[in-house]
Amino acid sequence: MSILSPEQLAIQKTAKEFVAKVIIPNAAKYDKSGEFPTMLLEAAKASKIFAMAVPKEYGGLNYDALTQALVLEEWGYGCAGMGTTLAASILSMDSVLVAGTDAQKSAYFKPMLNAEIGSFGLTEPGAGSDAAAGKATAVKKGDNYILNGTKCWITNGGFASVYVIFALTDPAAGVKGISAFILQRGLPGFTIGTTDHKLGIRASNTVELLLKDVQVPATNLLGKEGEGMKIAMMTLDMARPAIAALSVGLAQRALDACVAHVHTRFPGKPFPGQTLQFKLADMQIMVEAARDCLHQAMLLRDAGAPYTKESAICKTFCSDVAMQVTATAMSLMGSYAYTSDIGKYMRDSKIMQIFEGTNQIQRLVISRAVLAHPPAPIAAQKAGK
Amino acid sequence: MNFDLTEEQQLIGQSARDFAKQYLEPIAVGLDQTGEYPKAVVQALAKHDFLGLLLPADVGGAAAGFVSYVEVIEDLSRYCGAVASIVNNHTVAAYTIQNWGTAEQKKQYLPAMAKGELLGGFAIFENGPMPGVGQDALIATKHDVGYVLNGKKAFVRNAGEAGVYVVFATTDPAAGAKALTAFIVQASAVGVKVGEKQETMGLKGCPVAEITFENVVLAETALLGSLNQGAEIAAKALAVASVAEAAQTVGIGQAAVEHAAAYAKQRVQFGKPVAVLQAIQTLLAEVATDCHLARLGLRNAALLIEDGKPFEVEAAMVKSFLVRLGPKMLIDTCQVEGGFGYSETMPLPRMFRDIAGTTLLDAPGDFPEKLIAANIA
Numbered sequence: 001m002s003i004l005s006p007e008q009l010a011i012q013k014t015a016k017e018f019v020a021k022v023i024i025p026n027a028a029k030y031d032k033s034g035e036f037p038t039m040l041l042e043a044a045k046a047s048k049i050f051a052m053a054v055p056k057e058y059g060g061l062n063y064d065a066l067t068q069a070l071v072l073e074e075w076g077y078g079c080a081g082m083g084t085t086l087a088a089s090i091l092s093m094d095s096v097l098v099a100g101t102d103a104q105k106s107a108y109f110k111p112m113l114n115a116e117i118g119s120f121g122l123t124e125p126g127a128g129s130d131a132a133a134g135k136a137t138a139v140k141k142g143d144n145y146i147l148n149g150t151k152c153w154i155t156n157g158g159f160a161s162v163y164v165i166f167a168l169t170d171p172a173a174g175v176k177g178i179s180a181f182i183l184q185r186g187l188p189g190f191t192i193g194t195t196d197h198k199l200g201i202r203a204s205n206t207v208e209l210l211l212k213d214v215q216v217p218a219t220n221l222l223g224k225e226g227e228g229m230k231i232a233m234m235t236l237d238m239a240r241p242a243i244a245a246l247s248v249g250l251a252q253r254a255l256d257a258c259v260a261h262v263h264t265r266f267p268g269k270p271f272p273g274q275t276l277q278f279k280l281a282d283m284q285i286m287v288e289a290a291r292d293c294l295h296q297a298m299l300l301r302d303a304g305a306p307y308t309k310e311s312a313i314c315k316t317f318c319s320d321v322a323m324q325v326t327a328t329a330m331s332l333m334g335s336y337a338y339t340s341d342i343g344k345y346m347r348d349s350k351i352m353q354i355f356e357g358t359n360q361i362q363r364l365v366i367s368r369a370v371l372a373h374p375p376a377p378i379a380a381q382k383a384g385k
Numbered sequence: 386m387n388f389d390l391t392e393e394q395q396l397i398g399q400s401a402r403d404f405a406k407q408y409l410e411p412i413a414v415g416l417d418q419t420g421e422y423p424k425a426v427v428q429a430l431a432k433h434d435f436l437g438l439l440l441p442a443d444v445g446g447a448a449a450g451f452v453s454y455v456e457v458i459e460d461l462s463r464y465c466g467a468v469a470s471i472v473n474n475h476t477v478a479a480y481t482i483q484n485w486g487t488a489e490q491k492k493q494y495l496p497a498m499a500k501g502e503l504l505g506g507f508a509i510f511e512n513g514p515m516p517g518v519g520q521d522a523l524i525a526t527k528h529d530v531g532y533v534l535n536g537k538k539a540f541v542r543n544a545g546e547a548g549v550y551v552v553f554a555t556t557d558p559a560a561g562a563k564a565l566t567a568f569i570v571q572a573s574a575v576g577v578k579v580g581e582k583q584e585t586m587g588l589k590g591c592p593v594a595e596i597t598f599e600n601v602v603l604a605e606t607a608l609l610g611s612l613n614q615g616a617e618i619a620a621k622a623l624a625v626a627s628v629a630e631a632a633q634t635v636g637i638g639q640a641a642v643e644h645a646a647a648y649a650k651q652r653v654q655f656g657k658p659v660a661v662l663q664a665i666q667t668l669l670a671e672v673a674t675d676c677h678l679a680r681l682g683l684r685n686a687a688l689l690i691e692d693g694k695p696f697e698v699e700a701a702m703v704k705s706f707l708v709r710l711g712p713k714m715l716i717d718t719c720q721v722e723g724g725f726g727y728s729e730t731m732p733l734p735r736m737f738r739d740i741a742g743t744t745l746l747d748a749p750g751d752f753p754e755k756l757i758a759a760n761i762a
């Protein structure tokens with residue numbers, strides 16, 4: 001029995017089919033080459049899946065948060081690198097969703113209907129966890145802003161059509177001086193720097209973005225001047241569970257590989273011993289708990305309830321689970337794993353604990369929420385009762 | 386128990402560090418990228434006596450003892466996990482011949498192994514649930530002049546580069562592992578076919594391949610130890626190898642935590658080096674603690690081996706400890722280095738991939754905990 005609706009189950013099934021047909025057969029190839037799989041965008045055109053988060057009025061699929069998580073889990077199962085491409089594109093459009101005008105939304109979402117992608121540029125070399133320490137600037141000049149600076153580790157940066165870029169409109173104001181802008185690919189002065197060769201998610205494109213006197217129309221400002229950090233935080237609340245979803249997919253994949261391995265290794269022996277069996281049970285417990293925790297956060301979001309804490313919890317827990325389950329699968333399967341895809345799942349899992357806010361930053365968010373609500377004192381009970 | 390290294394052990398450790406800095410540091414990144422067997426470095430290892438460390442002087446070995454040996458493995462691993470892996474696999478083959486070989490066998494193989502003219506390989510694993518069981522099992526059939534081998538060995542390290550393999554085969558398929566018997570097989574023997582080099586997550590440069598044996602005819606003199614003594618020999622040799630493998634894990638983990646600690650001091654976020662943040666301190670401190678405790682445990686096991694005392698339980702404890710905590714050493718140090726550290730231009734990704742290859746449970750169903758639990762008293 002499933003708590004998912006028939007529509008959600010159907011979408012999940014379609015996602016599984018797409019992943020089996022397009023993603024899984026190509027995952028190893030792009031992991032090895034580190035090239036960006038443009039074939040993925042080609043293949044995704046028919047389904048509009050890159051517009052799954054785009055509202056109906058803009059021609060998108062308008063999936064609710066839980067359904068998006070179902071799709072992303074499947075992509076993570078197939079290849080977390082390709083899944084990251086989808087997640088990062090949605091991350092960038094979430095900014096427009098929370099702060100964009102109708103015209104901005106129309107313009108930004110349109111490419112996604114055609115499997116073009118977006119990119120979110122917040123991080124800088126000196127501003128990782130400390131996102132407010134960015135140095136990129138945007139100076140108002142007539143009807144334009146002139147942007148200068150360098151962004152780094154920008155997912156999809158080399159292949160996106162549209163970008164959300166954060167820059168300081170008022171450097172003296174610190175966090176309150178950050179603003180968000182929509183940029184189109186190919187603007188004069190907006191170029192792509194070095195491409196990162198990473199430990200994992202190698203099919204996803206990670207680059208440096210260079211901004212040199214880039215002229216951006218003032219109509220591309222998202223929200224108001226100084227609202228950049230607020231927009232970034234709201235965006236990340238929305239987007240973090242995508243990392244959780246990819247992580248659940250990774251963990252499920254490693255567990256499935258492990259179970260398959262045990263069956264081939266011990267043919268005709270349904271119970272290969274408690275040590276091994278209990279390790280598999282622990283992996284299953286973690287995967288299910290991770291998925292449930294993610295779905296709970298998504299249900300809150302879909303219900304319009306606050307979910308900042310739950311977003312942070314599911315991102316942290318699911319990525320920690322992915323790391324642990326993939327590492328356990330590696331040890332358990334031994335040399336089989338070391339010469340197989342399991343290594344990729346481990347490498348891919350590692351970034352899930354780092355990007356879109358490290359798990360340490362998430363723990364700051366969660367601990368703040370915990371400490372903000374001390375429990376009511378419990379009346380003392382008499383001894384012996 | 387005295388954990389201080391003797392002067393001689395310290396000197397050997399120092400020479401390993403000097404060697405690693407001179408020969409391994411410059412090649413580690415390239416080796417990881419190409420995966421090509423580092424022939425010149427292996428020759429240099431031999432020249433510096435690192436391939437015959439455990440072997441006695443009369444066959445040209447350094448007779449350095451097991452504590453020195455694990456010290457060397459840890460130091461080599463700090464710079465290049467793959468080379469340490471080559472040495473460990475070679476050494477366990479030599480160790481097996483040294484301990485169970487006849488005078489003739491020792492004379493025939495060990496001087497060349499100590500000199501590095503002959504690299505050793507150790508072929509125990511199979512695709513079935515355990516060696517000697519399953520359709521790919523390597524079977525040794527008695528025939529008039531000796532034995533004929535047919536079947537496969539899986540995941541043989543140093544495969545293709547080794548000139549001699551210690552190979553385990555069952556002499557009675559019905560008895561499976563109980564009839565496991567050790568043989569010395571030359572790579573040049575007719576019918577020995579090394580499969581394609583398998584791609585590994587890390588430790589690239591230490592070749593791994595399947596070996597197929599097709600009617601490989603062995604003389605009676607190829608028998609290592611006695612008939613059906615294989616399981617006993619393999620258990621002991623694997624336990625010895627696991628202690629050295631633990632030194633690989635610790636060497637990689639120690640190098641990583643030192644790198645991450647240095648990184649944390651220079652990476653500034655929120656106006657301060659991240660090293661001052663308690664969350665970062667905890668990550669680093671736990672890894673440093675795990676490394677330290679694992680090192681004490683493995684030195685203890687090494688000392689027992691050196692003194693000829695039972696060491697298997699202690700070795701299993703170290704293995705159990707590191708299967709749980711070895712990969713975490715790199716998971717957590719990578720966390721400290723964040724997005725920067727995730728780039729393959731930084732050293733931790735290579736170590737992340739390497740360390741995973743040092744904590745594999747390759748004997749399925751034979752968890753180290755079994756031996757530990759049976760010996761609690």
